[in-house]
Amino acid sequence: MNFLYTLFQDGGAAIISSTTAAFALAAIGLNVHFGYTGLVNIGQAGFMLLGAYGFAIVVEQGGGILLGVLAGLAAAAVFALILGIPTLRLRGDYLAIVTIAAAEIIRIVGGDQSLAPLTGGVAGIPNAKYSDQFIALSPFPKAGLFTFGPWTYPYSAGNSWWLSLVGWALALLAALVVFLLFRSPWGRAIKGIREDEDAVRSLGKNVFAYKMQSLVLGGVIGALGGIVFVLGASVQPDALGRTTTFLLYTVLLLGGAATVLGPILGSFLYFIFVVWLQDVVAQFVPSTVMNSSQIPQFTYILVGAGLMLLVIFRPQGILGNKKELSFGA
Amino acid sequence: MPETTDWSSETYDFDRAALRAKLRDVPQEPGSAKPQPILTVDNVVRRFGGMTAVEVEHLEVQRGAITALIGPNGAGKTTFFNLITGFDRPSSAKSRFGGGQGPFATWRFQGESLGATSAFRVARTGMVRTFQLTKALSAMTVMDNMLLGAKDQPGEHMLAALARPLWRKREAEIREKATDLLARFKLDTKAKDYAGSLSGGQRKLLEMARALMSDPAMIMLDEPMAGVNPALTQSLLGHIQDLRDQGTSVLFVEHDMHMVRHISDWVVVMAEGRIVAEGPPEHVMQHQAVVDAYLGSHHDQDLGDDSVLDEDFAAAVADEDAERAEEKA
Ligand SMILES: Nc1ncnc2c1ncn2[C@@H]1O[C@H](COP(=O)(O)OP(=O)(O)OP(=O)(O)O)[C@@H](O)[C@H]1O
Ligand SMILES: [Mg+2]
Numbered sequence: 001m002n003f004l005y006t007l008f009q010d011g012g013a014a015i016i017s018s019t020t021a022a023f024a025l026a027a028i029g030l031n032v033h034f035g036y037t038g039l040v041n042i043g044q045a046g047f048m049l050l051g052a053y054g055f056a057i058v059v060e061q062g063g064g065i066l067l068g069v070l071a072g073l074a075a076a077a078v079f080a081l082i083l084g085i086p087t088l089r090l091r092g093d094y095l096a097i098v099t100i101a102a103a104e105i106i107r108i109v110g111g112d113q114s115l116a117p118l119t120g121g122v123a124g125i126p127n128a129k130y131s132d133q134f135i136a137l138s139p140f141p142k143a144g145l146f147t148f149g150p151w152t153y154p155y156s157a158g159n160s161w162w163l164s165l166v167g168w169a170l171a172l173l174a175a176l177v178v179f180l181l182f183r184s185p186w187g188r189a190i191k192g193i194r195e196d197e198d199a200v201r202s203l204g205k206n207v208f209a210y211k212m213q214s215l216v217l218g219g220v221i222g223a224l225g226g227i228v229f230v231l232g233a234s235v236q237p238d239a240l241g242r243t244t245t246f247l248l249y250t251v252l253l254l255g256g257a258a259t260v261l262g263p264i265l266g267s268f269l270y271f272i273f274v275v276w277l278q279d280v281v282a283q284f285v286p287s288t289v290m291n292s293s294q295i296p297q298f299t300y301i302l303v304g305a306g307l308m309l310l311v312i313f314r315p316q317g318i319l320g321n322k323k324e325l326s327f328g329a
Numbered sequence: 330m331p332e333t334t335d336w337s338s339e340t341y342d343f344d345r346a347a348l349r350a351k352l353r354d355v356p357q358e359p360g361s362a363k364p365q366p367i368l369t370v371d372n373v374v375r376r377f378g379g380m381t382a383v384e385v386e387h388l389e390v391q392r393g394a395i396t397a398l399i400g401p402n403g404a405g406k407t408t409f410f411n412l413i414t415g416f417d418r419p420s421s422a423k424s425r426f427g428g429g430q431g432p433f434a435t436w437r438f439q440g441e442s443l444g445a446t447s448a449f450r451v452a453r454t455g456m457v458r459t460f461q462l463t464k465a466l467s468a469m470t471v472m473d474n475m476l477l478g479a480k481d482q483p484g485e486h487m488l489a490a491l492a493r494p495l496w497r498k499r500e501a502e503i504r505e506k507a508t509d510l511l512a513r514f515k516l517d518t519k520a521k522d523y524a525g526s527l528s529g530g531q532r533k534l535l536e537m538a539r540a541l542m543s544d545p546a547m548i549m550l551d552e553p554m555a556g557v558n559p560a561l562t563q564s565l566l567g568h569i570q571d572l573r574d575q576g577t578s579v580l581f582v583e584h585d586m587h588m589v590r591h592i593s594d595w596v597v598v599m600a601e602g603r604i605v606a607e608g609p610p611e612h613v614m615q616h617q618a619v620v621d622a623y624l625g626s627h628h629d630q631d632l633g634d635d636s637v638l639d640e641d642f643a644a645a646v647a648d649e650d651a652e653r654a655e656e657k658a
Contacts, residue, residue, distance in 0.1 A: 177491070185482045185500065186490035192466050192477050198416065199464035203478050204452035204543060205485070213487050 006279055009150040014271035016151060018159065018232040021167030022048075023270070025225030026244075027251040027263035028174045032218035034249075035257030036182060038194035039215060040096040043083075044222050045244035046103025049237060050075040051223025052230040053110060057118055059130040065137065068130070069227060076223035079106075080216040088211045103245065110237035124236035127158070134231055138162040159232050167228040171264060174221050179260045181217075190214055191258075243300075250307050256317030265318060273306075274299055340365065341576050342393040345594070349609070352391060352595055357608035357616075360387035367392035367439055367547055367578050368413070368456070372432040374421035375408055375602075382408045383419075384602045390547075395569065395579040397589040397610070400599035401623055406582045407461050409599070410551055414458045415448035439546060453480070455546035459553065461582070463532040467525030471516060474524050474535055475507035476500070478542030507542060513568060514538045515561065530556040534565070541572070548572070550581035554588055566592050586614070598622060 014020055026048050033039040054072030059065060083102055087095045109115065111122045119125065135142060138156035146155050154160040181187050189210055192200040197207050226240065233239065247270070255266025278295050290298060316322045342348035342365075351364050366389035375383040383405040390396050398406050411417035412434075419434035422444065435444050438456050446454075466474050476482075482503065483489045484496025511517045514534045519527060524535060537553055553569075554562050570592055573579055583589050589596060589610060596613040598606040600622035606613055613619060 180491045180493075181487070184490035184493070185476070185484035185496060186487050188469075188473055188477055189485055191469060191473075195466045195468055196464045198448070198460075199466055200477065201416075201448040202414070202452055202458055202460070202464070203539065204449050204457070204480060205477075206449050217487075 003279070003283055005150075006283075007276055010275040010279055011272045012149070012151055014275050015268055016153075016164050017271065018163045018167040018228055020267050020271045021164065021171045022225045022229035022232070023248065023251055024171045024264045024267035025167070025174055025228060026222045027225075027248050027255070027267055028171065028178060029218040029221030029223075029225065030248050030252055031257060031259075031263050032178060032214055032221065035252060035259070035262070036178075036187070036194065037190050037211060037214040037218075038092065039088075039211060039218075040092055041099045041215070041218070042096050042242075042245055043099030043101075043103030044218075044248050045240045045242065046099070046106045047076045047079065047219040047222035048226030048229060048244065049103070049106050049110060049240040050079050051226030052235050052240065053106075053119060054223070055227045056125045056130040056230060056235045059133060060125060065133040069224075072223050072227050073220045076219040076226075077216050080219040081212070084212045084215045088208055088215070100242070100245075104242070107237045107241050119237075120235070122237070124234050124239075125230075127230070127234045130235075131158075131231055135160075135162070163228075163231055167232075170224055170228060174224065175260055175264060182260070186210075247303070250303055250310075253307065253310055253315075253317050256320030259317070259319040259321075262317055262319045269318075270303075273303075277302065340392075343574060343576070345570075345574065348391075348393055349594055352394065352609060355391075355595075355607075357606070357612060359604040359607055361389070361607055363389040363391040365392040366390060368436065368580070370413060370436040371434065372421055373409070373412055373419045373434045373436065375405075375412055375417065376420045381602050383412060385409065385604055388597065388604055390578070390580055390597075391595060392578050393573065393576070394594040395573050395581070395592055397593035397596045398580060398582045398599060399584070399586070399589055399596060404599040404622075405602040406599055407551055408602075410458055410549055410582065413443070413451075414456060414549065415443070415446050415451040452543070452545075455543075456549065457540045457543055457545035457547075458549035459533075459536045459540050459551055461551040461555075463529070463536050465524040465527060465532040465535050467523060469524055470520070471511065471522055471524050471527070471535060472504070472507060472520045474539050475511060475520075475542055476503055478539040479503035479506070480543040503542065507538075510538045510541055514565075530558060530561070533557055534561075537565075541577075545577060547578040547580060550579070552582050552584065554583060554585060562588065590614075 026044055029047065030041060030044045033041040033044075051072035054075035055068040058071040059068035063071070079102070083095070083098055087098050110119050112119075113121045115121065135156045138160070140146070140155035140162055142156050144155055145152050146161055153164075156162045182190070189200060189205050192205075193207055193210055201207050229240070251266035251270050252263055253266070254269055255262030255264065277299055281290060281295050281298070282292065310317070342351070355361050355363060368388075368390040370385055370388040373383060373385045374381065398409070400406055408417065412419050413436055421432070421434040423433040433444075435442060437443065438451075438454055441454055443451055443454065443456075452458075466477070469477075482496060482499050484493075484500065489495045508517065508520070511520055514537070516531060516534055516538065519531070524532065527535060533553060533556060537550060540548055554565065557565065566588065569579055569581075593610050596608060596610050597604055598613060598616070598619050600618075605618040605622055606616040608616065
């Protein structure tokens with residue numbers, strides 16, 4: 001009974017967490033790329049990282065929170081343009097290669113010591129250097145804890161209710177934008193492009209412009225996810241690397257690509273799965289077999305296997321449309 | 330061609346007999362000048378390695394006519410379509426950086442030069458094509474396929490897409506138009522089905538109906554009747570004639586000589602990339618160049634002979650011929 005309560009508590013915590021919201025946001029962006037438009041972006045973590053750097057650096061240099069957010073989003077938009085201009089006219093595979101390489105470049109440059117005055121090098125930028133103004137915006141008490149049911153967090157500082165609230169509000173807003181866009185004629189053209197660009201071209205639609213808009217939109221939502229992520233952590237280049245992108249794909253495929261709420265549901269399920277796994281291992285597996293420091297690695301193995309099973313047995317994800325997939329090209 | 334040509338409907342030959350009378354005076358030779366060319370093509374050459382797939386020195390397509398483009402397999406008809414609709418670039422295109430030697434490929438559609446125009450812009454000028462290998466968007470419904478073919482939908486712009494009131498009215502209009510067209514193409518019962526569930530012939534029909542959604546000035550059909558059953562072919566032929574009578578020029582590729590003979594006002598014959606003959610359907614089949622081009626499978630029979638035709642269709646053609654004779658009398 002006690003164990004079930006632990007599961008309940010930890011599962012709830014996973015849902016409340018701003019990290020879950022950050023991943024949901026980044027996965028919504030990836031969904032715009034991959035799910036709806038068919039753009040294989042393997043560098044979504046790079047967009048997150050750019051958002052995070054743009055935001056943290058501008059705020060740290062005294063630019064203010066609004067300017068910081070704009071800088072982060074603008075950086076991602078420019079990044080999308082730079083990646084898109086040479087590749088979006090080519091076959092899809094080229095975008096995949098370029099995005100993974102470009103995301104790595106961002107990560108490596110971010111960690112480079114020569115830029116340490118700005119980026120903090122490998123150590124990154126500590127949370128305290130850019131989060132003050134965000135905390136100051138909180139309508140709740142600036143200090144102290146708030147307890148809701150079994151969950152206790154600070155009102156405003158650090159991993160707070162305030163941050164979770166903002167993170168999830170942004171995720172819902174992004175989902176709303178996606179919903180509005182993809183029920184519109186714009187979304188219809190995008191879905192057509194996913195299937196057959198030439199058919200859409202023959203109907204007089206500027207396919208390149210549509211793909212570029214999608215790449216920028218998804219990238220900007222990803223950058224927003226990056227900002228939410230670092231508000232609950234610190235800016236560290238290695239925390240947003242290739243692994244993050246693969247986790248985002250897991251989240252997306254789990255929830256269901258090309259669905260509005262799929263990325264959010266996928267993010268819930270993924271993080272609940274991770275904590276529950278830790279709980280189960282901690283409860284039932286003797287530490288001689290597996291100790292706590294091995295749990296994360298074990299989690300990744302299971303996630304990898306789970307992703308394979310998912311793609312084989314339920315490729316449309318939980319919310320996805322099986323029919324649409326089976327008629328797809 | 331003079332820039333002052335009047336492209337309004339006033340100069341359009343709605344009366345087919347008048348048009349045919351005009352065409353009777355056109356010399357029956359490759360590249361002959363037409364009284365009102367809607368499309369004028371010069372020096373379009375396409376080489377694949379050492380092989381020359383298309384080499385058209387001059388071609389004019391009469392406005393308001395149904396022009397058939399025929400020729401044996403591999404004659405270069407589809408490649409020619411691809412070239413003038415912007416899906417492929419002529420080897421003889423003027424290089425963007427200057428250099429190369431002429432004569433360079435040029436072509437004008439309704440007085441507008443299209444030499445270096447991307448495919449979607451070509452479609453927007455009013456020249457819409459279909460594909461020999463159909464490009465139905467399988468994971469979209471038949472209705473969505475149709476709606477995508479419409480033009481002037483403000484909701485196809487990203488920002489306008491967010492606000493439904495901006496595009497709802499236009500959406501209703503094009504939906505009504507799509508419903509009409511689907512009914513004419515006997516696809517109305519399929520409107521809600523995924524296009525991927527259609528049969529091969531139905532996809533041809535869908536593609537043709539979809540191309541008509543934008544009210545093109547000229548429609549280019551690449552083997553529209555391949556795989557369509559004879560009864561439906563009959564009604565489609567009628568439909569193509571209606572289109573013409575309402576103001577759409579038609580250029581189509583077809584192997585079925587009887588269909589060619591039945592509906593076309595003018596026939597252009599291609600062989601090995603070149604235009605080898607032109608003329609009205611009654612006469613062109615007897616040209617020595619045409620017989621030579623087809624030599625092999627058909628050389629022992631008149632290419633327009635009704636005896637190769639299946640009976641139902643022959644009867645239908647005969648009926649219509651009789652009707653026409655009656656009308657004249
Ligand atoms: N992408 C390509 N690469 C190389 N050769 C090509 C290519 N496309 C077409 N060809 C060649 O160009 C020639 C003309 O092909 P095209 O498809 O235009 O013929 P077609 O007249 O449409 O024939 P069909 O009636 O069979 O459809 C053929 O010999 C073909 O092999
Ligand atoms: Mg062909």
